[in-house]
Amino acid sequence: QQQxxxxxxxxxxxxxxxxxxxxxxxxTAFDYFPWYQQFPGKGPALLIAIRPDVSEKxxxxxxxxxxxSAKQFSxxxxxxxxxxxxxxxxxxxxxxxxNEKLTFGTGTRxxxxx
Amino acid sequence: xxxxxxxxxxVTGKKLTVTCSQNMNHEYMSWYRQDPGMGLKLIYYSVGxxxxxxxxVPNGYNVSRSTTEDFPLRLELAAPSQTSVYFCAxxxxxxxxxxxxxxxxxxxxx
Numbered sequence: 001q002q003q004x005x006x007x008x009x010x011x012x013x014x015x016x017x018x019x020x021x022x023x024x025x026x027x028t029a030f031d032y033f034p035w036y037q038q039f040p041g042k043g044p045a046l047l048i049a050i051r052p053d054v055s056e057k058x059x060x061x062x063x064x065x066x067x068x069s070a071k072q073f074s075x076x077x078x079x080x081x082x083x084x085x086x087x088x089x090x091x092x093x094x095x096x097x098x099n100e101k102l103t104f105g106t107g108t109r110x111x112x113x114x
Numbered sequence: 115x116x117x118x119x120x121x122x123x124x125v126t127g128k129k130l131t132v133t134c135s136q137n138m139n140h141e142y143m144s145w146y147r148q149d150p151g152m153g154l155k156l157i158y159y160s161v162g163x164x165x166x167x168x169x170x171v172p173n174g175y176n177v178s179r180s181t182t183e184d185f186p187l188r189l190e191l192a193a194p195s196q197t198s199v200y201f202c203a204x205x206x207x208x209x210x211x212x213x214x215x216x217x218x219x220x221x222x223x224x
Contacts (some may be wrong), residue, residue: 006153009151015120034212036212041217041218042217042218043201043203043215043216043217043218044117044154044201044213044215045215046211046212046213049212088218089153089154100170101144101156101159102144102154102156102213103156103170104146104154104155106151106152106153107151107153
């Protein structure tokens with residue numbers, strides 16, 4: 001049972017464009033929603049995270065939008081750059097700091113073309 | 115987070131151990147496996163020394179946490195279905211910085 005569904009599986013965006021990756025979850029007990037970025041040959045690294053008490057969180061060019069009623073959240077990358085080319089994973093967990101069991105989505109391979 | 119080895123090829127039925135250590139005094143440690151198109155699946159996790167619990171895909175694996183620093187993953191009888199990339203990760207109990215992942219161990223079971 002896939003508790004966190006992620007789409008699309010792959011995404012190609014032109015440099016300077018907006019990259020959008022979507023996730024949907026089923027377990028209403030989830031209360032911490034991070035996004036991880038993974039480059040080839042490396043482990044994932046935390047990019048940005050949100051809790052359900054806010055609808056949006058922005059850090060530089062990266063924004064998470066959160067819709068609690070629809071049980072969906074998305075990652076927006078503004079002014080996408082070739083260096084953003086990586087695999088992105090959404091995740092969800094339960095707990096004050098979300099540092100116990102993380103449930104990951106299946107990943108989106110993002111390619112930024114010049 | 116340091117994992118060893120980075121690459122490993124073994125034969126079906128062999129017993130093996132992948133080591134993981136961290137020197138950040140993190141309470142939480144986890145093992146994930148990553149298969150193409152499947153994301154990361156939690157195998158086992160630990161919230162402190164002496165405490166471990168199963169994740170989503172624990173069958174065929176074993177772990178122990180005798181110290182805060184070390185969290186080895188053991189495969190008692192390696193099987194081709196366990197061919198995957200394995201990641202160890204650690205986190206402080208109270209932090210907003212998420213998990214720190216190791217660089218991964220690519221395991222091939224023939």
